[in-house]
Amino acid sequence: MNEAESFSRADVEHYLEQMEVERIFQMLMGKVIENRPRNVVSFLIEQLNELFMSELIEDGNKSDDDEGVDVIIADTHKPRPRQRRGAVSGPTRTKDDDEETKAREKVPKSDEQMQMIDKALMRNCLSSFLDAEQRQEIAEYMHMVEAAEDEVIIRQGEFGDMFYILESGECEIFVAKRTEETTAEDSESELDPDAQEPAPANNTTDFGTMVYRPVPGDSFGELALMYAAPRAATIVAKTPCRLWAIEGHMYQAMVQDTVKERRSKYEGFLGQVPVLSNLTPSERSTISDALVSVEYGEGDVIIREGEVGDAFYFIERGTVEVTRTMDGEAQVLAQLEENNFFGEAALISQQPRNATVTAVTAVKCVSLDRSSFYRLLGPIQNIITRKCF
Numbered sequence: 001m002n003e004a005e006s007f008s009r010a011d012v013e014h015y016l017e018q019m020e021v022e023r024i025f026q027m028l029m030g031k032v033i034e035n036r037p038r039n040v041v042s043f044l045i046e047q048l049n050e051l052f053m054s055e056l057i058e059d060g061n062k063s064d065d066d067e068g069v070d071v072i073i074a075d076t077h078k079p080r081p082r083q084r085r086g087a088v089s090g091p092t093r094t095k096d097d098d099e100e101t102k103a104r105e106k107v108p109k110s111d112e113q114m115q116m117i118d119k120a121l122m123r124n125c126l127s128s129f130l131d132a133e134q135r136q137e138i139a140e141y142m143h144m145v146e147a148a149e150d151e152v153i154i155r156q157g158e159f160g161d162m163f164y165i166l167e168s169g170e171c172e173i174f175v176a177k178r179t180e181e182t183t184a185e186d187s188e189s190e191l192d193p194d195a196q197e198p199a200p201a202n203n204t205t206d207f208g209t210m211v212y213r214p215v216p217g218d219s220f221g222e223l224a225l226m227y228a229a230p231r232a233a234t235i236v237a238k239t240p241c242r243l244w245a246i247e248g249h250m251y252q253a254m255v256q257d258t259v260k261e262r263r264s265k266y267e268g269f270l271g272q273v274p275v276l277s278n279l280t281p282s283e284r285s286t287i288s289d290a291l292v293s294v295e296y297g298e299g300d301v302i303i304r305e306g307e308v309g310d311a312f313y314f315i316e317r318g319t320v321e322v323t324r325t326m327d328g329e330a331q332v333l334a335q336l337e338e339n340n341f342f343g344e345a346a347l348i349s350q351q352p353r354n355a356t357v358t359a360v361t362a363v364k365c366v367s368l369d370r371s372s373f374y375r376l377l378g379p380i381q382n383i384i385t386r387k388c389f
Contacts, residue, residue, distance in 0.1 A: 154235040159229070166216050171214055171241055173213070293365075300358070302342075306352050320363055322356070
């Protein structure tokens with residue numbers, strides 16, 4: 001082994017240690033073993049997204065010099081040793097940014113446009129975790145941008161300041177070769193493979209190689225907003241295009257602030273549940289981060305008697321009815337409203353549900369699944385079992 005090879009290996013080992021790669025992989029392996037998902041790749045993407053957002057929330061205002069990705073194209077070039085980063089984040093928000101965010105007015109949109117934007121946000125890896133109300137807030141503040149034929153919407157190498165959703169028109173994504181070695185896998189798209197037009201082979205221009213053609217409803221530009229990183233590709237309007245856009249500092253502020261508000265709201269909500277009222281602030285914070293928002297329409301069965309339970313629920317809004325089959329007929333046991341919870345008994349005993357819970361009105365709940373329940377609430381199961389159906 002020569003000195004160059006030894007130095008290169010030391011660099012790699014130093015990089016892996018500084019970036020805590022082993023810890024991250026061990027955590028992911030533990031999650032896979034614990035949950036045993038059917039689709040491992042999709043599950044790992046969700047876990048990495050949760051980790052990304054957790055770091056962003058904890059230290060959202062620290063700068064980051066790490067290389068990011070953009071335009072929903074995987075930027076998987078070979079890593080280089082860097083200084084250890086405190087968190088994943090975008091450019092620091094300034095006081096002027098915050099004032100501009102507060103002053104920005106909502107932009108009127110049709111129901112069809114709101115639905116299109118909402119679907120795009122649901123598909124986007126950095127906004128899919130938001131609930132309907134939070135996605136609606138982002139959608140309401142997005143403004144229209146029009147691009148003429150052949151206009152460059154995003155240019156590779158420049159620092160991004162906009163997140164876009166394509167409403168109409170055709171555009172093309174180009175990736176130019178880097179100085180370092182690049183493979184076809186470096187430009188693999190994360191867009192829905194069923195919702196994109198594949199690029200023809202050998203289609204090279206001054207912008208680089210054309211790799212994808214986004215279709216209306218696709219989004220791009222979000223990762224450059226969260227990382228202090230240059231764009232990883234160029235996007236050019238092939239025909240006149242209409243796009244919905246939002247500035248980076250505004251997008252970042254909404255993502256961070258809505259998650260912080262949700263955490264605070266859930267902590268307060270948990271504090272109002274009688275059997276959880278003596279939890280410490282730290283315990284409530286831990287539980288609130290694991291809660292998932294779910295919604296049901298009037299008449300929907302949330303849990304069914306006889307089925308094995310995998311989650312329990314806190315009612316955030318609406319009314320549910322608890323029934324149990326007695327002498328062949330469903331008997332009403334109770335009606336539960338905001339601040340009540342249900343479904344925890346099956347999680348503790350691992351027995352089938354002994355009651356059915358049906359939405360009497362439109363209902364919004366937050367739930368905790370079985371694996372999170374045991375991991376987070378195991379030490380306080382005696383508190384939960386004081387009230388159960």
